[in-house]
Each structure stands twice: as C-alpha cells, then as structure tokens.
Amino acid sequence: MSQKVRVRFAPSPTGPLHIGGVRTALYNYLFARKTGGTFILRIEDTDQTRFVPGAEQYILDSLAWLGISPDEGVGSDGPHAPYRQSERKALYKQYADQLLKEGKAYYAFDSSEELDEMRALFESKGSAFQYNALTRVKLRNSLAMSPAEVDALLASDTPYVIRLKVPAKGEIRFQDSVRDWVHVHTSSMDDKVLMKSDGMPTYHLANVVDDHIMEITHVIRGEEWLPSAPLHILLYQSFGWQAPQFAHLPLLLKPEGNGKLSKRDADLGGFPVFPMEWVDPQTGTVSKGFKQEGYLPAATLNFLAFLGWNPGTEQELFSLAELVDAFSLERINKAGAKFDVNKAKWFNQQYLKQADIAELAQANLPSLPLKDAEAFVHLFLDRVTFPQEIGQLVHEFSNRPSVFDEAVMANKWNLEAKNGLEVIAAQLPACTSWEAEGIKQTIQVALEESGIKMGKVMQILRVALSGNGAGPDLMISMQLWGKEEVIERLHAALSVFPKLES
RNA sequence: GGUCCGUUCGUCUAGGGGUUAGGACACGUCCCUUUCACGGAUGAAACACGGGUUCGAUUCCCGUACGGACUACCA
Numbered sequence: 001m002s003q004k005v006r007v008r009f010a011p012s013p014t015g016p017l018h019i020g021g022v023r024t025a026l027y028n029y030l031f032a033r034k035t036g037g038t039f040i041l042r043i044e045d046t047d048q049t050r051f052v053p054g055a056e057q058y059i060l061d062s063l064a065w066l067g068i069s070p071d072e073g074v075g076s077d078g079p080h081a082p083y084r085q086s087e088r089k090a091l092y093k094q095y096a097d098q099l100l101k102e103g104k105a106y107y108a109f110d111s112s113e114e115l116d117e118m119r120a121l122f123e124s125k126g127s128a129f130q131y132n133a134l135t136r137v138k139l140r141n142s143l144a145m146s147p148a149e150v151d152a153l154l155a156s157d158t159p160y161v162i163r164l165k166v167p168a169k170g171e172i173r174f175q176d177s178v179r180d181w182v183h184v185h186t187s188s189m190d191d192k193v194l195m196k197s198d199g200m201p202t203y204h205l206a207n208v209v210d211d212h213i214m215e216i217t218h219v220i221r222g223e224e225w226l227p228s229a230p231l232h233i234l235l236y237q238s239f240g241w242q243a244p245q246f247a248h249l250p251l252l253l254k255p256e257g258n259g260k261l262s263k264r265d266a267d268l269g270g271f272p273v274f275p276m277e278w279v280d281p282q283t284g285t286v287s288k289g290f291k292q293e294g295y296l297p298a299a300t301l302n303f304l305a306f307l308g309w310n311p312g313t314e315q316e317l318f319s320l321a322e323l324v325d326a327f328s329l330e331r332i333n334k335a336g337a338k339f340d341v342n343k344a345k346w347f348n349q350q351y352l353k354q355a356d357i358a359e360l361a362q363a364n365l366p367s368l369p370l371k372d373a374e375a376f377v378h379l380f381l382d383r384v385t386f387p388q389e390i391g392q393l394v395h396e397f398s399n400r401p402s403v404f405d406e407a408v409m410a411n412k413w414n415l416e417a418k419n420g421l422e423v424i425a426a427q428l429p430a431c432t433s434w435e436a437e438g439i440k441q442t443i444q445v446a447l448e449e450s451g452i453k454m455g456k457v458m459q460i461l462r463v464a465l466s467g468n469g470a471g472p473d474l475m476i477s478m479q480l481w482g483k484e485e486v487i488e489r490l491h492a493a494l495s496v497f498p499k500l501e502s
Numbered sequence: 503g504g505u506c507c508g509u510u511c512g513u514c515u516a517g518g519g520g521u522u523a524g525g526a527c528a529c530g531u532c533c534c535u536u537u538c539a540c541g542g543a544u545g546a547a548a549c550a551c552g553g554g555u556u557c558g559a560u561u562c563c564c565g566u567a568c569g570g571a572c573u574a575c576c577a
Contacts, residue, residue: 012577047576112575119574128504128573161575179507188505196575203577227506227572248507251571255513258569303514306526310515314525333515336570340513343527353540382540408537455536462537470538 005037007218009070010207012044013055016278016287017062019339020222020252020261023304027249028220029068030305030327037217041073042210043084046200053281056084062275066297067320080214085206092201095209095239096162096194104238105194107160108141109153130190133168162195164235172230177218177247177329184230192231204228208235211244220247220329223336224260247329250308251336261339263287271341275300294386295344299351303344307337317350345385353381364391375480379472397477400489401467408469409500412460418497420457421464423450425490434483436475464493 009025011017017025032039041063043056060075072078082088099105108131110118115131118139122129129135136143141163142150153160166189173183194205201209211219226248236243254265266273266288276289290300302318310333311318311326318326352360361373364387368376380393427446431438443461447454462474465486471477478486 010577014577044577050576108575115574123503126503130504130573159575163575182506184506190573193575198575200575202575207577222571223507224571224577230506250508253570260571306514308514312516314516316526335508337515338513340527343514346527349540380539383538453536459537468538472537472539473535474537 003215003217005032005035005217006040006215007032007037007220008040008042008073008211008214008216010042010044010210010221011059012047012050013052013059014047014050015052015055015280016274016276017055017059018261018263019273019275019290019304022062022066022275022300023252023307024220024222024249025063026066026068026301026304027247027309027327027332030324031218031220031329032071033324034327038071039068040078040080040214040216041070041075041083042214043074044203044206045084045086046196046203046206048086048198048200058276058278065276065291066301068301085201085210088206088210089200091213092205092209093195093199096201096205099164099194099238100162102238103165105162105164106136106142106191107150107154108136108139108163108191108193109158109160110140111159114140131163132166132187132190136163136165136191159197161193161197163191164194164231164238166191166231166234172233174229174233174243174246176226176229177245178250178332179226179248179334182226182229186230186234189231189234192228204231204235208232208239212236212239212241216244218245218247218329220249223248223251247332250333252307253336253338255339255341265339269341271344273339294388295348296351296355296387299344299348302351303347306343307339308333317347349385352384352387355387357381360387360390364388365394368394372480375476379476379480383472397466397480400492401463401465404467404493404496404500405463405469408459408463409497412456412463413497413501414456416452416456417460418494419450420447420452421461421490421494421497423447423452424457424461425487425494428483428487428490431483434479436473436479439478440475461490464497465489 007028009028011021029039031037041059043059045051045056056074063069070076072080073083096105100107115129118135119129131139138144143165167186170186171183172186172189173181175181192204193202195201229246229248233243252261253259254261255269261273263273272288272290272293272295274287274289275291277292278287278289279285280287298319301320301323305318305323306316309327309331312331357374357377358370360381361368361370361377365373365376376394376397377390380390384390384393423446424443427442428439431442444454447457458474459469462471463469465474465481466477481489
C-alpha cells in the first residue's frame with residue numbers, strides 16, 4: 001500500500017507567520033520532495049474573530065521568499081479547492097450531522113456564561129471542569145434533555161454547538177513518527193466542540209475532515225498539537241476513516257530561560273522571529289523579519305532545518321536540494337530546541353561568503369560603478385554577517401576620518417612614526433602604478449631608504465588614513481581611495497596628529 | 503491542579519550496554535595577517551538524580567526532580 005505522499009501546512013491567518021511555523025512548513029516541504037509527494041497549503045480561518053488582513057498574503061510571500069512554495073492550495077489552486085476553510089463552511093456541517101445521526105455527537109445549548117460559571121465553580125472546589133461523560137448528563141444538551149425539549153430549542157433558533165460524545169471508557173493510541181507510541185484514556189478527554197454556534201467548525205473538525213478529503217497521508221505539525229491528537233484519532237475512528245501518520249515536531253524554545261519562543265523574546269533579544277517584516281494593521285507596530293535583517297533564504301532554511309533535525313553526519317551546510325536528499329522523519333528530535341541567534345548568524349556568514357559578488361555589489365552598492373562596487377565587496381565580505389553591512393562599511397570607508405583611534409595613537413605615535421609618515425607622504429606622489437603592489441613597493445623603498453622599520457609606521461598610517469586601528473588590507477584600501485585622496489588624508493593627519501599629543 | 507511529552511558540553515546536536523562520549527556555534531590560547539576579519543590548530547566544557555536489569559549502564563526498565571505543551575464555541 002504505497003499511497004502517494006500528501007502533506008499540508010495549515011496555518012491560521014491571525015498574524016505574521018511565526019518562525020516555528022516556517023520550520024513546520026519546511027519539514028513538510030522536505031518530506032514531500034523527498035518522497036515525491038505533494039505539499040499543500042491550507043488556510044485555517046475558521047475563527048472569524050481573529051482574522052487579520054494581510055496575514056494570508058504574508059504567509060504566501062514568506063514561503064515564496066524561502067523557496068518552499070506549495071504545490072497545491074491557496075495561492076496555487078488544485079483538485080481540492082477551495083483551500084480556505086471559511087470557503088468550505090457548508091462541507092463541515094454535513095459531517096457533523098452525520099455524527100449527530102449516528103449518536104456520536106450531540107447538541108449542546110449551554111451558553112459561554114454558563115460554562116464559565118461551571119469552570120469557576122469547579123475551580124473553587126479545587127478541580128477542573130470537563131464537559132465529559134460525567135458532567136454532560138447534568139448540562140443542557142440533547143443527551144440530557146428530552147427530544148421534545150431539544151426540538152423546541154432548535155425550532156426557536158436557540159444558539160447551540162455540536163459536541164463530540166467521547167466514550168467514558170477506552171484508550172486511544174497511535175504511533176507518532178517522532179515520539180513512537182502515545183496513549184491516552186478517553187476519560188481524560190472532554191467532549192470537544194465540533195461546530196460552533198456561528199456555524200463554523202472548530203479546528204478539530206475542519207482539520208480532520210479536510211485532511212481526509214484532501215487525502216493527507218502525513219500530518220507533520222508542532223508539538224502543541226500533541227494533546228489534541230487523540231481527539232483527532234477518535235474523530236477519524238468515528239467517521240470510519242483511516243487516520244494519517246502523525247509526526248509531532250519539537251517546539252522552538254526561547255534562547256534564555258524556558259518556554260516557547262515568542263515575539264517578546266525577539267524584541268528583547270534584538271533578533272527576528274518572523275520570516276519577513278510585519279506591520280500590524282491595527283497598531284502599526286513593526287516586527288523585524290529575517291529577510292529585512294539580511295538573512296539569506298538558504299541560510300535561514302539551513303538554520304531552521306537543524307533546529308530539531310540533523311542528518312547524522314558532520315556536514316552542516318546544506319542547500320535546499322541537499323536537505324531534501326538527507327531529510328527523514330526518523331531523524332527528528334523529541335526535545336525542544338532553543339533558538340540561538342549566534343548560530344543563525346554563523347549560517348548566514350557561511351552563505352554570504354558563497355554569494356555572487358556581482359549580485360551583492362549591485363544590491364548593496366547600487367550607486368557605484370560595478371567594478372568599484374565589486375572591489376569593495378571583495379574587501380569587506382569576510383568581515384560582515386549581513387549584506388547591508390557592506391554598504392555601511394563602504395560609507396565609513398569613503399568618509400574622511402574625524403576621530404583617530406586613541407589607544408593606537410598613545411602607543412605608536414612618536415617621532416619615528418612621524419618621520420615615517422612624512423617620508424611616505426613625500427614619496428607617494430612619485431608612485432607611478434597606483435595599485436596595491438605598486439603602493440607597497442613605494443612605501444617599502446621610501447622607509448628603507450630612511451632606515452625606518454615598517455612595523456613602526458604601518459598602524460599609524462592606517463589610523464592616519466582611516467581613523468581606525470584595525471581594518472581591511474591597507475594597500476588595497478589605499479588603491480581604492482585613490483592617490484590624491486590618500487595624499488590629502490595623509491597631510492591632514494600629519495597636521496592634526498601633533499595637536500592630539502597631550 | 504489534571505493529561506500528555508521531554509531531559510548528552512552555555513547552545514544546536516552525534517552516539518549508544520564495554521567509547522579518550524564525537525562535531526558545530528559561542529568562549530580561551532596559538533598560528534597566519536606587522537592590524538582586524540577570514541582561515542587553520544588547539545583548549546576548557548555534557549550523559550539531571552535515585553533505584554533496578556546486567557559481568558558491565560550515559561545507553562534498557564521504574565521512580566524522583568526539573569522543564570515544556572495542552573487544558574476555549576483559538577488555532
């Protein structure tokens with residue numbers, strides 16, 4: 001029975017897609033590609049109160065940016081359209097009715113207020129209220145009331161929900177791809193709402209119905225769903241359907257302390273938890289995105305893939321294609337993974353160094369002639385984590401220094417250094433081939449003739465020209481500044497330095 | 503509180519009844535570079551605890567501790 005693999009990523013459009021959700025999408029994508037299956041995007045928008053405009057497009061854009069776009073679903077259509085649950089509303093009712101007819105579900109008329117009261121009552125007695133086999137007989141539902149009463153309520157348009165009648169006794173078990181056997185007694189489960197009073201299905205119903213109709217073979221989702229997996233299994237059983245294979249992914253944890261990674265951690269830590277920048281349509285609050293921070297898609301994917309999975313080899317850098325090749329559900333970890341921004345940066349650096357020089361040049365130094373821009377990229381690429389830092393460095397590089405590294409001045413500025421700089425300043429105009437090697441020659445010869453050691457002067461020369469005690473190769477820097485600029489900067493320094501002595 | 507899940511260096515993790523417990527990030531030192539960065543080398547750094555099972559347990563089992571998720575007419 002080798003069914004064709006069909007997996008889905010099923011986010012709710014309630015805000016920006018969380019990075020943990022992106023990892024879930026990635027694992028689904030990898031598994032689909034690995035097995036020659038189909039990756040489906042379904043939008044679970046059954047909660048009308050939490051709908052956020054733009055969120056769905058944000059999900060699409062994010063997946064597209066990362067290159068893990070779905071084969072089927074919202075944004076790309078397919079044989080099971082529509083893929084937006086709000087547009088499938090009518091469908092769910094008939095399945096709920098089926099369970100109703102078979103006595104596996106029932107009407108419940110309890111209002112939210114009544115249920116809140118029950119919860120408060122139970123809590124005051126030190127226990128937790130559950131709508132289950134024990135309590136449902138005393139509540140307002142079609143199991144506890146006479147048929148005539150129920151009909152009357154229904155006829156008078158009294159709001160109701162449909163609840164699943166969970167058996168009082170029994171055990172639900174399933175074999176999770178990540179956690180192996182999981183079993184739960186039905187006595188600890190409650191009669192979950194299947195249809196809400198607004199006529200919309202809850203997540204549980206819609207999810208199970210759609211996964212079945214869309215022929216989903218593997219449900220790969222976050223661990224937060226593990227507690228409701230037995231309920232879903234029970235639903236499959238109630239319908240007489242075969243349940244898909246489940247794989248519950250470990251959570252992404254906050255970098256410090258404990259708990260699920262949240263937006264707050266991002267603000268605190270100064271790193272993004274969203275794939276792309278998000279502007280809250282209500283408040284206008286801007287949340288950082290991996291994309292805008294300068295993370296490359298491949299680096300983001302590689303980093304995310306390793307949070308909860310590893311190939312079992314010592315290779316760490318994987319292209320998307322290599323990830324597909326190496327991926328397997330069996331190698332997913334059980335324990336939650338802390339989000340470590342240092343590791344993310346390291347991955348980015350690795351990918352940045354492999355990036356196309358011309359592309360980086362055009363993207364980050366658009367105002368410069370391509371040849372110059374490329375030279376700058378070469379000069380700075382090894383010292384940056386994010387591409388936009390290149391532009392920043394070039395900007396600083398191009399500006400004449402106004403402050404000079406004090407520590408270096410204190411240590412190295414002396415008569416010999418001064419003489420060295422003067423000699424260099426005197427000889428540089430005579431340098432005929434203004435490129436790194438030629439400049440070096442000129443300086444070497446000039447200093448040798450004056451009997452001055454290079455080591456005594458070079459760092460001071462660097463400070464004189466750039467202001468900094470450290471930086472990229474000085475000769476190449478001088479070449480890029482240009483002869484006149486270098487000479488002018490040198491003279492400027494020579495006139496300022498003596499005044500800096502105190 | 504209840505249910506479920508988890509626990510190897512600070513972090514991501516490999517491993518698995520007998521290993522010097524491996525790699526990567528971060529950190530230290532050294533080399534390269536008269537600088538810095540990159541790169542290379544190297545160091546420090548871990549099997550939560552207690553019982554079993556076993557000739558032998560970090561690995562298997564059971565407890566305990568700790569952590570987490572869930573506990574809505576949210577997903």
